[in-house]
Amino acid sequence: MSxxxxxxxxxxxxxxxxxxxxxxxxxxxxxxxxxxGTKSNCQEGECGACxxxxxxxxxxxxxxxxxxxxxxxxMTIEGLAGQGKLHPVQEAFIRYGGVQCGYxxxxxxxxxxxxxxxxxxxxxxxxxxALAGNICRCTGYVNIRRALRAAIEAGRNxx
Amino acid sequence: xNEQRIVGQAMPRxxxxxxxxxxxxYGMDFSMPGMLHGKVLRSPHPHAxxxxxxxxxxxxxxxxxxxxxxxxxxxxxMPGTVWDQPPLARDRVRYAGEPVAIVAATRPExxxxxxxxxxxxxxxxxxxxxxxxxxxPGALLIHEDWASYKAEDGLVRKGNVCCHSTLHKGDVPQGxxxxxxxxxxxxxxxSVHQAHVEPRVAIGVVDSxxxxxxxxxTQLPYWIRTNVAHVxxxxxxxxxxxxxxxxxxxxxxxxxxxxxxxxxxxRKAGRPVRIVTPIEEELAAGLPRxxxxxxxxxxxxKDGTIVARQACMILDxxxxxGSGPELASVGCLVLAGxxxxxxxxxxxxxxxxxxxxxxxxxxxxxxxxxxxxxSHMDIIAEKLGLDALGFRLGNIVEEGDEAANGQIxxxxxxxxxxxxxxxxxxxxxxxxxxxGKGLACGWWTTTGGLSMCxxxxxxxxxxxxxxxxxxxxxxxxxxxxxxxVAEMMSVGLDDVRLVVADTASGLWDFGSQGSRTLFNxxxxxxxxxxxxxxxxxxxAEKILEVPxxxxxxxxxAVVGKGSPSExxxxxxxxxxxxxxxxxxxxxxxxxxxxYDPSRMTSCLYPAFHYPxxxxxxxxxxxxxxxxxxxxxxxxxxxDIGHAVNPTLIEGQIHGGVAQGIGxxxxxxxxxxxxxxxxxxxxxxxxxxFADVPDVQAIIVQHPVEGGPFGVxxxxxxxxxxxxxxxxxxxxxxxxxxxxSLPITGxxxxxxxxxxxxHT
Numbered sequence: 001m002s003x004x005x006x007x008x009x010x011x012x013x014x015x016x017x018x019x020x021x022x023x024x025x026x027x028x029x030x031x032x033x034x035x036x037g038t039k040s041n042c043q044e045g046e047c048g049a050c051x052x053x054x055x056x057x058x059x060x061x062x063x064x065x066x067x068x069x070x071x072x073x074x075m076t077i078e079g080l081a082g083q084g085k086l087h088p089v090q091e092a093f094i095r096y097g098g099v100q101c102g103y104x105x106x107x108x109x110x111x112x113x114x115x116x117x118x119x120x121x122x123x124x125x126x127x128x129x130a131l132a133g134n135i136c137r138c139t140g141y142v143n144i145r146r147a148l149r150a151a152i153e154a155g156r157n158x159x
Numbered sequence: 160x161n162e163q164r165i166v167g168q169a170m171p172r173x174x175x176x177x178x179x180x181x182x183x184x185y186g187m188d189f190s191m192p193g194m195l196h197g198k199v200l201r202s203p204h205p206h207a208x209x210x211x212x213x214x215x216x217x218x219x220x221x222x223x224x225x226x227x228x229x230x231x232x233x234x235x236x237m238p239g240t241v242w243d244q245p246p247l248a249r250d251r252v253r254y255a256g257e258p259v260a261i262v263a264a265t266r267p268e269x270x271x272x273x274x275x276x277x278x279x280x281x282x283x284x285x286x287x288x289x290x291x292x293x294x295x296p297g298a299l300l301i302h303e304d305w306a307s308y309k310a311e312d313g314l315v316r317k318g319n320v321c322c323h324s325t326l327h328k329g330d331v332p333q334g335x336x337x338x339x340x341x342x343x344x345x346x347x348x349x350s351v352h353q354a355h356v357e358p359r360v361a362i363g364v365v366d367s368x369x370x371x372x373x374x375x376x377t378q379l380p381y382w383i384r385t386n387v388a389h390v391x392x393x394x395x396x397x398x399x400x401x402x403x404x405x406x407x408x409x410x411x412x413x414x415x416x417x418x419x420x421x422x423x424x425x426r427k428a429g430r431p432v433r434i435v436t437p438i439e440e441e442l443a444a445g446l447p448r449x450x451x452x453x454x455x456x457x458x459x460x461k462d463g464t465i466v467a468r469q470a471c472m473i474l475d476x477x478x479x480x481g482s483g484p485e486l487a488s489v490g491c492l493v494l495a496g497x498x499x500x501x502x503x504x505x506x507x508x509x510x511x512x513x514x515x516x517x518x519x520x521x522x523x524x525x526x527x528x529x530x531x532x533x534s535h536m537d538i539i540a541e542k543l544g545l546d547a548l549g550f551r552l553g554n555i556v557e558e559g560d561e562a563a564n565g566q567i568x569x570x571x572x573x574x575x576x577x578x579x580x581x582x583x584x585x586x587x588x589x590x591x592x593x594x595g596k597g598l599a600c601g602w603w604t605t606t607g608g609l610s611m612c613x614x615x616x617x618x619x620x621x622x623x624x625x626x627x628x629x630x631x632x633x634x635x636x637x638x639x640x641x642x643x644v645a646e647m648m649s650v651g652l653d654d655v656r657l658v659v660a661d662t663a664s665g666l667w668d669f670g671s672q673g674s675r676t677l678f679n680x681x682x683x684x685x686x687x688x689x690x691x692x693x694x695x696x697x698x699a700e701k702i703l704e705v706p707x708x709x710x711x712x713x714x715x716a717v718v719g720k721g722s723p724s725e726x727x728x729x730x731x732x733x734x735x736x737x738x739x740x741x742x743x744x745x746x747x748x749x750x751x752x753x754y755d756p757s758r759m760t761s762c763l764y765p766a767f768h769y770p771x772x773x774x775x776x777x778x779x780x781x782x783x784x785x786x787x788x789x790x791x792x793x794x795x796x797x798d799i800g801h802a803v804n805p806t807l808i809e810g811q812i813h814g815g816v817a818q819g820i821g822x823x824x825x826x827x828x829x830x831x832x833x834x835x836x837x838x839x840x841x842x843x844x845x846x847x848f849a850d851v852p853d854v855q856a857i858i859v860q861h862p863v864e865g866g867p868f869g870v871x872x873x874x875x876x877x878x879x880x881x882x883x884x885x886x887x888x889x890x891x892x893x894x895x896x897x898x899s900l901p902i903t904g905x906x907x908x909x910x911x912x913x914x915x916x917h918t
Contacts, residue, residue, distance in 0.1 A: 036188040037181015039406070041356050042438050046840035049356055077181035090179040094171050097806040100814065101632025102178030103357040103406025109179060131848040135840065137354050137407050138632050140817030141848045143810055 006070040010035065011079025019066045026050045026061035029076060037077040037106050048134035051107035052076045058114035058130070077106035080113055088154055089113050092147035100138030108134045112148055120155050166646040166868050169806040172638035173657060174630060186360040186376030186403040190433070194362065195224055197424050197434035198270035199417070200260040200277055201444060202252035205288070205513040205833025206301075207281035209250050209259065217262065217276040222269040225428035226277070227420075228260040237415070238389050240763060241321050241480035242309040243302055244516070246390045246419050252281070253301055253478035254515050255834050256444030263424040263432045286833045290475035290510040291452060293319040301478060301511040314484055315761035319511040321476060322484035325760045326491040326505040328563050334467025334502025338458025342539045345454045346531040348882070348900045349827040350475075352447040353520050354845055357406020359436040359445070363421030365429075371398045371422050376405045378412045378631055379670035384662050390419035391426065398422075401661040402629040405671075409818070410519040411446055412631075413672055414481065442838035446518025447828055449474040449486065449509075453531035455494070458502075463545050465554050467502040470494040472528060474517075476509040481516035483509030486524040488762035489604075493528035493879075495563035497573055497602040497772060498554045503563045513833045519672075521815070522875035525603060526822055526882050530900060533599035533883030538896065547887065548581050551600060558861075562602075565755025566766045570871065572798030572861035573600060573772035579857045580776040583794030590891065593783055594791065597887025598776035599880040604767035605872030606673030607749045610680045611666040614644070614687035616695060616741040617656070620715055620729030622648050624687070625658045626680055627666035633874050634807040635676035642803055643681045643867045647688035649712040650729065674872025677803065678769065679747045681867040686745030694741050699727055702735070749865055769863050771871045772798045775816070775880035781893040786904030786911075788824055788889060790850075795880070796857035800871035805858060808873060812856035815877020821846045823882040827901050 003018035010033060019028055029035045029052070038061060039049035045060040052061045053075035080087045089112045092098065099105050108131065115122055115130040122130065127148060136144060177183040202209075214226045229247035236242040248259045260277050264270035287293045287301065301319055302308070310316065315323040335341055361375040371391060377383045380400040388395040405412060417434040424432040436445070451474055458467035472490040476483030490507040507524075540550040556562065558571045577600055590596050615623040624644055630636035641655040648655075660666050669675065696707035699717040703710070703725050711720050717732065719725035733741070752766035759765045777793045795812050802808050825844040829836040837843045862869025882900055890896050895910035 035181075036184075039185075039357070040187055041358060042840050044438075044839065044841075046438075047356055077179075081180055086176075086179065093179050094175040097169075097810045099172070099175050099178045100634065100810055101355075101357070101405060101407040102174065102183055103185060103355075105178050106181045128849045133847075135354075135356060135845055135847065137356055137409070137818065137845070138814045139810055140813035140815075140846075140854055141851050142813035142817075142854050143806070145848070145853065 004067050006067055008069055008074055010074045011076060021067050023066050024062055025052065025064040025066045025069050028066040029061060035076050035078050039103055039106055048111065049104050049107045051110045051134065053110060053114050056114065056117060058111045077110055080109065087113055088151045089116065089148065092151040096147035096150055097143040098139060098147035104134060104136040108136065108144060116152065116155065121152060163646055165642050165652060166803050169804060170642060170652055172634045172807065173641055174637040184404050185357050185406045186374065187357055187406065189362055189374050189403055191362060191364065191431035194431040194433050195263040195265060195428055196267040196270050197261060197263045197421060197432045198274045199258045199420065199434065200262065200274040201440065202248065202255060202257045202259050204252055204281050204283050205255040206284040206286045207252050208284060209248055209252055209279065210282050211280040212260065213278040217273040220269060220273050220276060222265040223262065223273045224265065224430065225263040225424045226260060226273065227423050227427060232390065235390055238385055239480060240311045240314065240484040244479040254513055256440065256515055257478065261420045261424055263428045286513040288512050288514060288830060288833050290473050290512050293510050293512055294508060301513065311484065311763060313761060320508050321480040321511060322487045322509040322761060324487035324491050324507045324762045326495055326503060326563055326758055328758050329502035331467055331469055331502045331504040335458040338466050339461045341456060341458045342535065342542065343456045344535045344538055344898065346534060346898045348451045348527040348530060350447045350450045350517060351520065351822045351826040352442055352445060352828060352843065353409035353411035355407030355409060355411055359412060359416060359441060361418045361421045362431055362433045363425035364431045365422060365426040369393060369397055372401060373418050373422055374401045374403050375418050376403050376412055378405065378408045378672050380628065380662050381667055383415050383418050386415040387419050387422050391422055399661055399663045402659060405629055405631045408631050409521040410523060410672065413519055413670065414446055438840060439838045442828060442843060443835040444515045446481065446516065448520040448523065449476060449483065449517040449527065451475065451527040453528065455531050455535045457535065457539060459539060459543065463543060463550050463553050465498060465500050468500050469504045472507040474507065474509045475512050475514065477512060477514040477516040479516040480509065482519040482523060485763045486519065488764040489524040490528050491762060492564060492767055493525055493601065494532055496532050497556045497600065499556055499560060500563065514830060521818065522603065522879045525875065525879035526819060529599060529601045529879045530882040530886065534886050534898065537597065537887045537890065548577060548586055548598060552577060564766055565758055566752050568770065570800060570861040570863035571772060572859045575859050576600065576772055576774040576796035576798055579859065580774040580794045580796040583855055583857060584776045584778050584792055586776065590778055593892055594778060594780050595888045595891025596776065596778045597884050597891060598774060599883035599887060600774040601879050602767060602770045602772050603876040603879060604674060605678050605769040605771065606675035607751060607768045608669030608675060608679060610668045610683040610747045612680065612683035612687040612745045613666065614684065614691040614743040616691060616729060616733050616736065618733055620733055621654050621656055622650060623656045623658060624684055625660050625664065625666060626684065627660055627664065627668035628671045628676065628680060629659050631671040633676065633811055634804065636671065636680065638807045639677040639803045640681050640684050644684050644688055647685055650715050654715065674874040674876065676874065678866035678870055678872055681870065682747035683745045685867050686747060687743040690745060691741060691743030694743065695732060698732060698735065702727055769865055769871050771873065771876050773876050773880060775884040777884045777888045779885060779888040779892050781889060781907060786907035788902065788904065790820060790852050793852055794855040794857060795877055796859050797873060797876060798859040798861050799873045800862045800866065801860055801869035802858050803868060803870060808858055809856040811873050812877045813854045816854045816881055817846050817851045819878045819881025820851060820885065822900060823885040823902055825901055
């Protein structure tokens with residue numbers, strides 16, 4: 001099958017690669033770049049486990065063809081923590097019990113981080129809208145909500 | 160009085176950091192060099208004779224390395240309570256989605272294409288999809304040879320009924336004769352899926368010497384080992400199951416589905432083989448919750464005292480028995496309820512239909528039976544003009560009471576649960592227009608079974624705990640057990656390392672399931688720590704010249720009781736342990752709960768070990784125009800014995816309630832003529848961030864002797880009460896009594912219209 005050359009910036013690192021045009025960003029991240037922190041489940045945009053940021057926007061990487069990501073900036077869960085320091089949303093998930101089995105966690109955290117990057121003080125409705133596409137079956141969302149409120153509050157106090 | 164330093168604290172779980180950074184390794188993240196990709200070919204028919212199968216075109220496809228059909232496994236049946244299921248269908252398929260062949264190829268899309276190229280000739284047969292119809296005399300038999308199957312001793316089986324369990328106490332006709340009023344209701348529930356976010360996945364490797372290794376995200380590695388060994392015809396000790404990280408299971412990952420397949424394919428292909436079950440197959444052919452019909456009849460005195468209960472529950476168990484026989488007895492116990500009733504007769508049937516074999520979803524049988532029982536309790540209270548809370552309080556079991564099966568109840572915190580949950584939603588205060596309040600209570604088990612553990616004093620005074628079952632997400636293994644160990648060893652949580660061993664270790668475990676994990680694995684860890692402490696003190700005695708009995712562990716050291724200057728750190732002791740002697744062993748096998756066997760027939764799960772008690776209370780709003788239900792507030796009080804980690808406990812309660820809200824209001828696997836119509840997460844509705852309120856978890860602590868620090872099971876119970884709680888609240892909000900799940904807006908509007916017609 002024919003391959004197309006693409007250039008991706010993933011977590012600040014440039015990658016030059018050739019990919020088949022049908023392959024998704026999710027497959028390329030997990031299989032070619034071994035970035036398995038982005039999780040694979042429904043393959044049809046229903047669960048949000050595969051959420052990554054493309055040019056700062058949260059997208060389902062299972063529905064995003066890798067060739068479409070050519071020349072774009074990708075941020076995955078592996079790139080969220082900087083210099084050994086966790087992102088405030090990651091810290092809050094640990095502290096407030098936002099993690100159980102953890103399989104939805106990377107997608108959830110990336111969705112939340114993408115929202116907070118543009119809306120540091122989201123309303124309850126904005127928060128719900130941003131996260132309603134991430135399915136969690138363990139936590140009932142209660143401690144995730146608690147963690148996010150704490151992270152938002154900490155961000156407010158820091159500024 | 161409370162001298163615990165670690166147990167009782169809301170500490171971060173050991174796996175939290177790896178999970179928020181994406182570093183935690185799940186089953187889905189495994190791959191092997193040279194790995195092939197497997198595909199399961201499934202029957203498109205719910206019932207058919209399998210006349211012929213031609214694999215030649217598939218075999219000719221470049222990249223195909225192995226194809227196996229049911230005819231390659233003559234006579235092999237999967238182990239179980241009833242041995243009724245071949246690993247791959249041989250001459251008959253009994254549900255749409257039943258595996259008929261498996262393929263391994265170099266790429267997933269080649270395996271899929273090969274599966275499509277297998278020509279299967281079916282001869283469709285009539286189907287039965289209604290469990291009650293399947294019970295009728297003369298009904299089409301789904302297993303014509305049912306009587307010849309190997310089965311567990313004492314199971315009452317006949318035709319399509321693979322188990323009829325009964326609980327009988329007192330004299331039920333006499334009880335109804337004594338009653339002033341008799342109430343009768345019927346209910347139905349649909350199947351719902353565990354919807355774990357990580358798919359079911361397994362990788363099989365077989366070497367030339369015949370050693371079989373299977374990597375699986377299973378909750379129950381040793382049962383997978385039994386099944387893989389049996390299907391492959393090799394000794395169990397030649398099979399090694401490596402339990403990987405699990406992205407949610409909720410009972411779905413208890414029973415083998417793809418593990419024998421990857422091992423068979425790997426042996427034939429001579430290469431590792433991986434199979435993932437995609438969502439569309441998982442929803443159609445996984446192991447979801449049993450759909451049920453329930454009939455319940457209660458005799459009550461004028462003052463609200465219950466004198467007699469009769470109930471019948473029909474579990475649609477699907478094409479194969481699976482967990483149905485065991486869950487029939489669980490249904491008996493839930494329907495008898497946590498109530499004092501002198502006369503009780505419960506009959507539960509597990510019945511075959513042409514659907515997938517339903518499995519053990521969190522609290523199996525629980526929410527179905529509780530929905531019927533606790534809706535019925537509210538109907539009775541309403542008709543008698545009694546307060547629903549007061550009616551229950553007048554009939555519930557108390558400390559030292561006998562349950563219907565004759566077991567004596569200890570650590571009964573039910574009254575406190577009822578009172579606290581009700582108070583949390585301001586029970587006595589009237590709700591506003593279109594609002595309504597409801598509650599429901601229940602009891603559940605802490606499953607027993609064997610767990611084994613090793614505790615080792617390692618370099619630097621660290622404690623290494625090795626055990627045989629995986630963290631499933633609850634935090635029992637990566638939160639609860641390490642806290643119990645740190646407490647026992649008087650070290651910091653940072654000083655505990657936890658290793659989940661594969662089955663080659665021989666550390667047998669009954670698995671991460673059944674609300675048993677912290678109780679049993681934690682108990683095994685306690686015993687291992689006690690053994691290690693004895694060894695540590697014996698060594699310290701020689702060094703400190705203080706009798707071992709006068710030594711204690713404190714803050715990472717062994718010190719003299721009352722003479723803290725006599726001291727050696729665990730790190731220094733570890734240095735002296737050059738021969739590697741300091742390791743403790745522990746195994747937990749709690750005595751099964753005593754009950755009265757004369758009251759139970761054909762019951763594989765006849766008692767609730769170390770039972771837990773709970774009450775949920777909710778306020779809902781029903782939109783009068785659309786019937787849409789909003790859960791305004793929700794409180795769940797759980798008597799869990801002793802709270803080892805409050806954050807983890809609350810997390811179990813929140814998550815269980817959310818799943819219960821799903822089952823109550825939106826989730827349903829929709830069958831038509833034996834086919835699943837909604838096998839994707841767009842059409843199968845799951846609760847999202849927008850649907851679940853800030854559930855208030857109320858921790859009630861009536862400890863029991865047996866488990867670590869008095870704990871009882873918690874994992875399953877929070878999913879049991881939400882359907883009844885919400886049905887009762889909806890009744891008060893909309894005036895519509897819904898007796899079938901899920902309670903959708905459409906059903907509420909229809910029931911309201913019916914009611915208007917009749918008034």
